[in-house]
Amino acid sequence: MIRPRLTMTLAALAMVASASLAIAHGDEDHGAAATPVGLSVAPRMEAATETLELVAAAKADDLTIWIDGFADNVPVTGATVSVTVDGKTGPAKAANGFYTYSDGGLENPGPHELSFLVSNDGAFESLSGTLTVPKAAADTTAAMPIWRWLLIAALVALVLAGAWHWRARRLGAAGLAVLIGALLFFGIPVGPAPVAAHGDEDHGASPGAPTGSGEAAVKTADGKLFGPKSVQRIIGVRTVLAAAGEAQPNTSLTGKIVADPKRGGLIQSATGGRVTAPASRLPIIGQAVRAGQVLAFVEPPLQAIDRATLARESSDLDQQIALAANSSARLRRLEGVVPRRQIEEAGITLAGLQRRRAALAQARSAREVLVSPIDGVIGLSNVRVGQVVSAETTLFEIVDRSRLYVEANLFDRRALAAGAKAVGKTADGTTFDLVFEGAGLIDRGRAAPALFRVVGVPANLRIGEPITIEAPLGGTVAGVIVPRAALLSSANGTPSVFVKTHAELFEQRSVKSSPVDASRVALLSNVKPGEHVVTAGAELLGQVR
The missing domain is CATH 2.60.40 (Immunoglobulin-like)
Incomplete structure (x- = not known):
């Protein structure tokens, strides 16, 4: 029983020993290109x-x-x-x-x-x-010479004939062992066919390694991202060379154009009434006016009872004036007979009654005169001839176009130095320079009111127009300056950027950043000057798994 088992064991070992080895060429050097770890790509x-x-x-x-x-x-x-x-x-x-x-x-x-x-x-x-x-895998199944096949056939025939003649199992087992030994001696494989791997073929020795044709973006075994040029073209990857420098952090504010409080004026009616025009007619929007120029009249309204009262008072005064005039005339004719004092008193009484009558007549026809307090331009006109307005109604607004301000809401608590320069921008893209004048101390919706003076006022600015302001805040920041579009937000909220380390190899790095302005940030860690930072297509690269 020992010999048959020993014979079978030797046969099995011979078959295993004769099996061909698998050969792989995926890790060979592909020239100057950076080879992604764990991937098989085209040369x-x-x-x-x-x-x-x-x-x-x-x-x-x-x-x-x-x-x-x-x-x-x-x-x-x-x-x-x-x-x-x-x-x-x-x-x-x-x-x-x-x-x-x-x-x-x-x-x-x-x-x-x-x-x-x-x-x-x-x-x-x-x-x-x-x-x-890469080289092709070695061919271990090359054709053998014909004489080897003839010799093998002779050995097989000899073993079978002996086993049939003696009908002995031991002899058959021994013959099988001799046959396998002969096959091994002549280098003929008796095990499974050889397995070879090369290039993009399956490498059975590393089933956990990612595979691909090299035309798909994929994470590599070392955590980097392989993005072939064909994929970069599809998603529009763009980069910028990171530059070291110092930048002034800016904040973006919203505000509106206002008139200079020192060089602006509001024209309001104090009494209210009906509007009438002066000889030069009512001024229109955009018209230049001078200080002291009459802009309009406002006639106060009189109710029926008021008119009756004025008429009665006027009649009484007229009667008193007539009597006083007769008395004064009679006394003057008796001058030298009557005391001088009586003549003077009669004259004074007559003059007083006449002044009262004139004041009463003026009250019936009195008009409020509206004049311009400054030289400027009519920026607002809310009046028409014959319009009845109430007291304290703003009828005209006069502005000095050469002096305008921007009023904004300052939410950031960082210091904004007086005299700091800022840039204003209108909705249509017009930009102009600003100078910070000061900020208020009263909270207005979690913001402080801030005032900026417009330098070199553009011709098309309008009072009340919304403005976007880029203003400097705090001290300068030293770091690597890149566009804000390069920043990504990780799942844990940490900002990160993609850095292109080779033509088709990328690394995602966590960074610390500080805002510079509306379009730039300063990277304070993990990126060196001169490295290629991805500015477009970074979000799509971040979705690669």
Whole structure:
């Protein structure tokens, strides 16, 4: 019983020992391009100059070439490209934003020296690199010589004949062991067929590694993001070279144009009544006026009872004036007979009655005169001839166009120095300079009122027009200045940015930031000057898993 078991064990060991080994080439060096960890991609190379970045990928004898701006990653699509592969030169064809070139030599495994001459807008750039095509897996099933097959057949026939003649199991088992040993001696595999892996094929030894054709964005095993150029074109990835510097943090405020309180005026009626026009007619909006110029009259209204009272008083005064006039005339004729004092008293009484009558007549026809307090322009007119207005109604507003202010709400508690310069912007994009005059101490909806003086007033500014203000706050901030669009918000609320470390490799980094203005931020950590920070397409890159 021991010998049969031993024989079977030897046979099994022989079969296992004769099995072929699997060979993989996925981790070979693919030239100058950064090889993503844990991914199998088409052979590729990358090269860059101060202005251009180039990536070339090979598939069989076809070479696909992507050319972008080095700093901003903007595709270069209208260039003339000359390609040299292992000393053979030819023109590349432009197709859908990239370039193609064919060379049969690219199918040969091993390194290939590539160089590119790019002509764009009259400028020439030369780029070069090495593209390595991986070798094919070794073929372990090569055909054997015919004499080996004949020898094997003879051995098999000999073993079967002996087993039939003696009908002995031990001899059959021994013959089987001899046959397997002979097969191993002559190098003939008796186990399963060999498994080879290469390039984009399945590598059975690493089932947990991500796989892909190299044309899909995917996270790599080391946590980076592989984004091939074809995907970058689709999602519109753009970058900017991070620049170190100091910037003044700004805040964005909203406000409105107001007139200079020292050089503006409101014209209101104190009594109310019916509006009448002066000889020069009522002024219109936009008309220039002078200080002291009559703008309008307001006739006070009289009720029926008031008119009756005035009429009765007028009649009484007229009667008294007539009697006083007769008495004064009679006494003057008797001058020298009557005392001088009586004559003077009669004259004084008559003069007093006449003044009362004149005042009463003026009261019936009195008009309120509205005059301009300053030189300026009529900015508001709420009056028509014959209109009846009430007391304290604003009829005209006069402004000095050369002196305007912006009143804004200041929510930020950081200091805004007096005299600080700011920039105002209207809804249609008109910009103008502002100077901070001061801020109030009274809270107004969790904000303090702030006043800015307009410098060099544009001709089209209007009183009450909404304005956006960019004003400096606090001290300067030192860091890497990038556009605000580069910032992403992580799931935990921490800001982050994508940094392009190679032509097709990205890293997402958590950063600390400080606002500079409405369109820029300063990165205070984890990004160095000169690195490529993604400004467009970052949100889509963040969704790659």
